[in-house]
Amino acid sequence: MVTTSTRRRATFHSLVIAEVRHLTADAIEVTFEVPESLAHQFSYEPGQYIAIRTSLVGDASVRRSYSICQAPVEGQLRVAIKRDLGGIFSTWAISNLRAGMQLEVMSPEGSFTSQLVLDRPAHYVAIAAGSGITPVLALVESTLAGHPDNRFSLVYSNRTAMDTMFVDELADLKDRYPARLALYHVLTRERRSSDLLSGRLDAAKFREILGSLIFPTDVDEWFICGPFDLVQLCRDELAALGVDASAIRYELFTTGEPGRPTVQAGRPIELSAEEAVHTITFRLDGTTATVTSPVHSNESILNAALRVRGDVPFACAGGVCGTCRAVLTDGAVDMVENYALEPEELARGYVLTCQSIPTSDRVAVDYDA
């Protein structure tokens, strides 16, 4: 398992696209070839994500994260991209990506992975909505293959059947594991034969599902991936039912803030000689660098660090993925958002540098820690 202490640092490599397959009218699956020489860089735990970096015509470089949607397979890496209405990269990717193209891909990261250490078979449950199925598909495949008696229950919400990604793959898994995989498709804009599986997956419906289809006392590990509101709702309901937070993993694709997220990387800052500054020192790959940041600019450590080193790790720049984390070794910061770090990581001094604004004159962080 890639843990915070043993984790390799995220780095970008050029990968060739082997195949692009349409999953629905608004989603594609992209398979990359991973050459033998990069096999170690691209090894991953089911549930992790990569980031893609590219320059689009008329735009600066964009980075977007995509969860890997299959259990590990030698020599390849597969992600699925769903169109985010009005979204820059997903719209471009769905119209333009083709086999043979090369993209800059970041080595896998993330902690939306199974953390169970059991000497008995386990029951896993996932609640996924829309493109939130991507990491969950990898988790379903790998956990069911991992032990002959493991079970997986999946509640998967979509607007309509036509919108649903990976219907065939899930049906194939159900054929392969008829007694061990329970699939509950919830459709919000189409009627299903059961009322419970029709309409919005709100707190009442979730509670009903937990009282009739899935029983929390029979579950070892929970995975939740979908829009911010759904993730919060499921976490709250599970907490109310006494499910220990340590048994719940969740992944957010966005912070759910209305409008465009405040991107905390690559923001131009005006520097002038007379101004009060914070002095930021950071260690990365064994080398230490220092940069100053005007106090008035309110910029993140990541934004400042990128001025002197282009390879400082980040992906979402919005506080959800955790790629930019580092240990705060000196000074104080105000961390605006944190949807990625676990309490245990916070206790060890980790901060999200894309969200951390210095509040002391001098600040030091260590990306290698």
Ligand SMILES: Cc1cc2nc3c(=O)[nH]c(=O)nc-3n(C[C@H](O)[C@H](O)[C@H](O)COP(=O)(O)OP(=O)(O)OC[C@H]3O[C@@H](n4cnc5c(N)ncnc54)[C@H](O)[C@@H]3O)c2cc1C
């Ligand atoms: C860990 C992680 C894993 C992820 N995995 C997946 C995955 O497996 N599959 C997947 O499809 N996605 C995934 N995502 C989401 C993905 O990274 C992108 O955020 C998504 O594809 C949208 O990118 P975009 O460039 O198309 O949209 P952006 O251009 O970033 O826009 C995002 C949204 O903001 C809106 N917007 C843009 N500009 C404005 C504006 N000026 N005012 C108001 N609103 C605006 C857009 O309409 C759009 O709805 C993941 C994200 C994370 C953090």
Ligand code: FES
């Ligand atoms: S880059 Fe994603 S949390 Fe900072």
